[in-house]
Amino acid sequence: LAKTTQPISMDSYEGQEVNITCSHNNIATNDYITWYQQFPSQGPRFIIQGYKTKVTNEVASLFIPADRKSSTLSLPRVSLSDTAVYYCLVGEDGNKLVFGAGTILRVKS
């Protein structure tokens, strides 16, 4: 299971673009990169998943360089409601996801 490293916390202001980078130097060839979001007192929620290059959905974009040793979750024009913990997960351990500490994103007005 690939070890991931992401910032403990980030602060931003409403309307800004937020980029959260995750490093995963020992990613395996068949590992996907998945990001989850967790609001206080709620279960984690899938945001986006990718394997390489760029993936975009209605919520976020995921940028993955060619060497796949890192990935960046991009949240366009954040609002106060984007304040949450964001988890970067790489691969699966057996048939389960293993969550790290995540990045606490605080969006201020």
Add this chain to the structure above:
Amino acid sequence: EPEVTQTPSHQVTQMGQEVILRCVPISNHLYFYWYRQILGQKVEFLVSFYNNEISEKSEIFDDQFSVERPDGSNFTLKIRSTKLEDSAMYFCASSVPGLQDTGELFFGEGSRLTVL
């Protein structure tokens, strides 16, 4: 949109009492999970369940814990004799074919357990 539902949302119990937390996974999902999150800590895997049996469990999931799928819809977590350190938010989750294919787990809103 289909969702995983959990009951109760909050349960307060005395140490040593048995607790059953209930979950209704999304109907066409095949894999079921329990995770827990102690306040201020990370989300921890407890157990996964497939084809009516446990497929994997963590060190946390000791003999005090059990899971069951008593009918075609419910998935329960039982804690036989609760301890103070069992106080946490317990999340049920489910997935369709298994994580190797989609990586997407659908989580419920959680059941907060407080052991006094």
